[in-house]
Amino acid sequence: MEIFLNEKLIIVDNKATAFSIKESYRPNADIVIHNGFIISEDIPLKKQDRISLIKKGEIPSYEELEALMISRHTPGVHEKIKKARVGIAGLGGLGSNASISLARIGIGYLKLIDFDIVEPSNLNRQQYFIKHLGMKKTEAMKDLISKINPFVKIETKDTYIDENNVEEIFSDVDIIVEAFDNPRSKAKLINIVLQKMPEKKIVAASGLAGYFSSNTIATKKIRENFYLIGDDVSEAKPGCGLMSPRVAIAANHQANTVLRIIMGEKDV
Secondary structure: OEEEEOOEEEEOOOOOEHHHHHHHHOOOOOEEEEOOEEOOOOOEOOOOOEEEEEOOOOOOOHHHHHHHHOOOOOOOHHHHHHHOEEEEEOOOHHHHHHHHHHHHHOOOEEEEEOOOEOOHHHHHOOOOOHHHOOOEHHHHHHHHHHHHOOOOEEEEEOOOOOOOOHHHHOOOOOEEEEOOOOHHHHHHHHHHHHHHOOOOEEEEEOOOOOOOOHHHOEEEEEEOOEEEEEOOOOOOEOOEOOOHHHHHHHHHHHHHHHHHHHOOOOOO
16 A cells, blocks of 8 residues: 655555554654644554654754655645745735745745845844844845745845836746735736736735734735735824734735635635
8 A cells, every 4th residue: 555654655554554654664753643633543544645753853854854844734735835936025024924934834936026135123023033134135034944944946036126027027926925015016016917917816915004903804805816915904104003913914814815826725
């Protein structure tokens, strides 16, 4: 019978169980994951089941690392995620948080675009560290992702996005995450994509300032290829700034919307 052990195809006896595989291949493993779920009781295996064995504190080989990182995914999910190509327009509060979440699930290709540097006021909501101050955001984000998931292919563009380069920059991605701070820049990018690149999906966000209820941030499908996240009300302004909790909530709405688009969910 064929099963996958740490994402490698092996042949086992038809009566094999999850724990018998553990005893045969890694008896000192602390964690047994069966088809994406940690199990504490033995279960019989079926053809094409996936077993991952993890020893706590042990650094796996580079070859094993990706398999173990994706072991909590439902079988079949990673194959689609790995083929996806996503562009992130802006690496501030929205873009840096969305990029990290997409990297953690193993998106195959991320194109990161920003022209700015990391500065102290960014640290209240963006995914950078003090050591990144003064670095280009593109390089800082590439550094972070490389330490989280080295299997994601990263391309960076240290450039300002405007009406003259949108089509060229995003020509080779399937989904665009709009992550600008400036409302005019947001509108301009969205309109260009909708008018000139209708085959692309764009996931935007607006209305996420302050410390209002988390439950007011929602994902809406505006058009077949346009999704908008936010509460439609809470724009950043004097007395109502941008802070990590709501910005990160909106950014992860964006990342989850990207994931649902990739997986073909119809009710996005």
